[in-house]
Amino acid sequence: MLSTQHLVFLEVARRLSFTKAGQSLFLSQSAVSKQVKALEEYYQTGLFERLGNAVALTPAGQLLYRKLLQAQQLQTELREEMAALNPRFAPEVQMVIGASTTVSLYVLPPVLSAYLAERPRTQLTLKNRNSENILKALLDHEIDLGVIEGIHRVSNVTYTPLLTDDVVAVCSARNPLRHRHLTLTDLYQVPLALREAGSGTLAVLEQALLAQRIRLADLRVPVRLGGTEALKNFVRVDDQVLAFLPRQAVARALAAGELAEVPVEGLALKRHFEFIQRRGTENLAPFREFMQFARRHYSAAE
Structure with a gap:
């Protein structure tokens, strides 16, 4: 098991911020600093360079970060293999999904x-960001599993x-x-009112328009909003703009008459939601079982 000090160090190293790490861990900044200082005293070397309000990993910090990521992976694999050998060993499963x-x-x-x-012995954490930032969080080991749409593959x-799911053009009922x-x-x-750069919905729209030789840069876009709800609420109260939003996000508003769907001839927008994992983690049981469960849930709903 990784120590509390090492877990705190990992969060600071991921975020390169004592403040953000404290917010994520529900600790004060002074408590985070105290844990990191104890590690630096133990290893007899600095782990972070303090650059005003910013921090950066020292060579020793980079080494420790790489090794702790490997240790986390080994810890997960060990729990899984122990559980396979002894059914009575059922540790609490923690999974961070983005x-x-x-x-x-x-x-x-x-x-x-x-x-x-x-699965009552499972603890899930869900982090909400746009698709581009979810991919970054996965590669930075901030999350275990991601679900995104409309983004280039790596x-x-x-x-x-x-x-x-469909993306549909909608406007206010007025x-x-x-x-x-x-x-x-x-x-x-x-x-047009559109989502922010990095949004999967925006990426799907942009690709579909380019296939029709239309560039977003050539269209009238007076406003961009971060988040589906912000965009939906803006369109609901504005009687001029057209927006492109996921059908799942606007289904109730369409049924209630708050929004109206506007067909656009020759423009069919489909989003493909996908799970993303770091290569090498595909066979870890907690991730595999959750993905299978989610796929069965939506297969049954069709």
């Missing part, structure tokens, strides 16, 4: 609830399909566009 905004809000909650009901990550069927050419004249 998911893009839409997945966190609309896709994973029912899965997490059902999964925890069957070689040191494995991808497993979860489900497919917007004159609610009565129209748009063409691709119309998009040059309609003001």
Whole structure:
């Protein structure tokens, strides 16, 4: 088992911030500093360089960080192999999952609830960021498993399909566009409200438009908002803009008449949600079992 001091060091090393590490661990900044100082005294060397408000790992800190990541991986594998040898050994499983905004809000909650009901000795943490930052968090060992959509693939990550969803064009119920069927050419004249850079939804839209030889840079985009809910709420109260949002995110608002779907001829947008894992962790039981459970959940719902 890694010591508390080593776990605190890992969080500071991941975030390169004593303050952010403290927030993540629910510790004061002084408590985080105290744990790191104790490690530096033990190893008789500095682990971080303090550069004003920023910190950086020293060579010794980089070495310790690499070794502790390996130790975490070995610890997970050891627990799994011990449990296979002795059914009475059932340690609490801790899993940190990162998911893009839409997945966190609309896709994973029912899965997490059902999964925890069957596995009470599991502790799950869900972190919500856009797809680009979830991929970064996975590669930085900040999360164990991610769920993203609409992002370029990288070689040191494995991808497993979860489900497919539509992205639809919507507007306020007061917007004159609610009565129209748009063409691709119309998009040059309609003001658009879009997600921020790094969003999976935005990436899917951009790719689909490029396939039709339309660049986002050539369209009218007066506003960009971070997060699905922020964009949905903006469109709900604005009677001019058109937005592209996941169908799962706007289904209730469409049914309630708060938003209206606006067909765009020749533009079909599909998002493919996928699990992402660091290569080498595919066969670890907790991750494999959760992925299988989530896939079964949505297969049964179809």
